[in-house]
Amino acid sequence: MSISEIAAVEGVGSLHQRILSDISEKIMSGAWAPGFRIPFEHELTAEYNCSRMTVNKALSQLAKAGLIERRRRSGSFVRQPQSQAAVLEIHDIRIEVEALGLAYRYELIARQKRRSSAEDRALLELGAAGQVLALECRHFAGKRPFAHEQRLINLAAVAEAAEEEFLDIAPGPWLIGRVPWSEAEHRIRAVAADRHIAEALDIATGAPCLVVERRTWSAEHPVTQVRFTYAAESHTLVARFRPSQG
Amino acid sequence: MSISEIAAVEGVGSLHQRILSDISEKIMSGAWAPGFRIPFEHELTAEYNCSRMTVNKALSQLAKAGLIERRRRSGSFVRQPQSQAAVLEIHDIRIEVEALGLAYRYELIARQKRRSSAEDRALLELGAAGQVLALECRHFAGKRPFAHEQRLINLAAVAEAAEEEFLDIAPGPWLIGRVPWSEAEHRIRAVAADRHIAEALDIATGAPCLVVERRTWSAEHPVTQVRFTYAAESHTLVARFRPSQG
DNA sequence: ATGGCGATTATGTATATACATATTGAAACG
DNA sequence: CGTTTCAATATGTATATACATAATCGCCAT
Numbered sequence: 001m002s003i004s005e006i007a008a009v010e011g012v013g014s015l016h017q018r019i020l021s022d023i024s025e026k027i028m029s030g031a032w033a034p035g036f037r038i039p040f041e042h043e044l045t046a047e048y049n050c051s052r053m054t055v056n057k058a059l060s061q062l063a064k065a066g067l068i069e070r071r072r073r074s075g076s077f078v079r080q081p082q083s084q085a086a087v088l089e090i091h092d093i094r095i096e097v098e099a100l101g102l103a104y105r106y107e108l109i110a111r112q113k114r115r116s117s118a119e120d121r122a123l124l125e126l127g128a129a130g131q132v133l134a135l136e137c138r139h140f141a142g143k144r145p146f147a148h149e150q151r152l153i154n155l156a157a158v159a160e161a162a163e164e165e166f167l168d169i170a171p172g173p174w175l176i177g178r179v180p181w182s183e184a185e186h187r188i189r190a191v192a193a194d195r196h197i198a199e200a201l202d203i204a205t206g207a208p209c210l211v212v213e214r215r216t217w218s219a220e221h222p223v224t225q226v227r228f229t230y231a232a233e234s235h236t237l238v239a240r241f242r243p244s245q246g
Numbered sequence: 247m248s249i250s251e252i253a254a255v256e257g258v259g260s261l262h263q264r265i266l267s268d269i270s271e272k273i274m275s276g277a278w279a280p281g282f283r284i285p286f287e288h289e290l291t292a293e294y295n296c297s298r299m300t301v302n303k304a305l306s307q308l309a310k311a312g313l314i315e316r317r318r319r320s321g322s323f324v325r326q327p328q329s330q331a332a333v334l335e336i337h338d339i340r341i342e343v344e345a346l347g348l349a350y351r352y353e354l355i356a357r358q359k360r361r362s363s364a365e366d367r368a369l370l371e372l373g374a375a376g377q378v379l380a381l382e383c384r385h386f387a388g389k390r391p392f393a394h395e396q397r398l399i400n401l402a403a404v405a406e407a408a409e410e411e412f413l414d415i416a417p418g419p420w421l422i423g424r425v426p427w428s429e430a431e432h433r434i435r436a437v438a439a440d441r442h443i444a445e446a447l448d449i450a451t452g453a454p455c456l457v458v459e460r461r462t463w464s465a466e467h468p469v470t471q472v473r474f475t476y477a478a479e480s481h482t483l484v485a486r487f488r489p490s491q492g
Numbered sequence: 493a494t495g496g497c498g499a500t501t502a503t504g505t506a507t508a509t510a511c512a513t514a515t516t517g518a519a520a521c522g
Numbered sequence: 523c524g525t526t527t528c529a530a531t532a533t534g535t536a537t538a539t540a541c542a543t544a545a546t547c548g549c550c551a552t
Contacts, residue, residue, distance in 0.1 A: 190436035190456035208454030
């Protein structure tokens with residue numbers, strides 16, 4: 001939780017919020033350097049003329065936000081500047097398209113159930129061979145293609161997928177509603193459109209595209225691997241970042 | 247703040263923590279669907295045989311984490327799942343290059359101190375005019391250009407930057423060591439290299455590039471805006487994801 | 493009906509208080 | 523001199539209570 005998120009959730013007028021922002025201001029400005037021991041709760045209680053609970057609420061939140069570290073008997077200390085980590089929002093494509101005020105349409109291009117090839121196993125990080133479902137589809141924004149999707153689903157992990165046609169529902173939302181995922185890994189890069197992608201997205205061969213690849217695990221089992229390709233003009237990923245311990 | 251972050255910070259043994267995890271479990275599992283009105287504070291007070299403050303602490307945190315929405319007089323409701331959030335690690339370019347086993351080199355191309363233009367103010371989201379420092383530089387991996395950097399620094403926020411030549415140290419690490427940041431926003435997209443970028447990165451004009459733009463704030467003040475451009479082959483962003491609400 | 497008004501209700505914030513727990517520092521002891 | 527014990531201290535959690543605030547419901551007058 002970032003400081004501004006705290007501020008956004010809490011009323012900015014409340015006292016514990018004011019204490020919180022006063023202290024974070026001192027830390028952010030560098031006035032209180034890393035390692036500095038911030039005043040004890042009872043000192044802040046006196047300074048703000050309020051109860052310890054109120055001070056405690058503010059300090060607890062600063063600790064949660066990672067700005068300070070609290071040690072019993074010793075006090076609270078400004079933490080070392082942390083590594084950068086980000087909270088990256090990845091929306092459902094449908095929601096993204098509709099947020100642009102455009103009509104969303106989904107189209108299945110190909111669907112193949114097969115025994116996993118060596119390449120499939122590499123993509124899914126599967127140890128043993130087994131059945132997989134390979135899907136290729138397109139997402140439209142209005143009349144224009146918005147994203148191309150290539151996906152592998154590990155049928156050992158999601159057996160019901162074999163029964164689903166995926167004619168009317170995209171595999172993303174279908175999976176989200178069915179398989180809780182515990183972890184995922186994304187790779188984001190720029191590529192030049194090859195012939196196949198260029199045709200699918202109705203752009204020139206060689207045009208820049210944003211590729212987002214995702215691998216998802218549920219309880220340590222690989223579930224799905226997907227590659228989304230967006231035409232450069234159509235897509236920007238937005239990420240809110242906050243400092244965090246790393 | 248994600249649920250697991252809450253759990254990590256708080257002791258898992260405390261009562262408000264147990265209430266919190268009980269409820270988030272119901273929400274995550276789908277037992278309490280979006281829109282469902284969770285029990286009132288006084289009902290949970292009875293169920294857990296504890297005070298309202300304890301229940302309130304748990305519910306406030308669930309609200310902060312974005313799992314529920316609280317409405318006075320109406321109750322608390324499970325929110326629609328908003329998006330998937332991820333923790334994306336963004337490393338220093340130098341570290342990234344050296345992780346590839348290549349020699350890192352930094353080069354300053356241009357440095358200009360100026361009164362902020364309208365464009366500068368838009369990029370930095372600055373209200374009033376003031377002095378800014380505009381920098382352009384390159385990062386090398388071995389002999390090849392790895393990334394191109396265009397940066398604005400708000401001198402009202404970081405006055406010492408005016409004295410720094412940035413001949414031997416890149417502005418990124420320089421800023422990180424000096425200005426704690428509270429929040430940043432990233433935009434990631436693919437573009438075709440224009441002539442200037444193509445020259446700087448030694449690639450063909452029109453070649454796909456990954457652009458990462460970042461705006462950073464410290465204590466509500468804009469600090470810096472930077473645009474990194476990477477040749478497509480040279481860079482992949484990797485993000486480890488966990489489920490979360492927001 | 494309908495528009496305003498007060499009562500009701502759930503949450504939001506703050507208080508004083510109490511006891512638990514972890515850690516430190518110093519005194520007591522072998 | 524080293525170790526154990528104990529008291530002091532800051533934070534962690536929980537309680538009962540109080541009043542503020544926002545939203546909703548129903549009543550009443552128009």
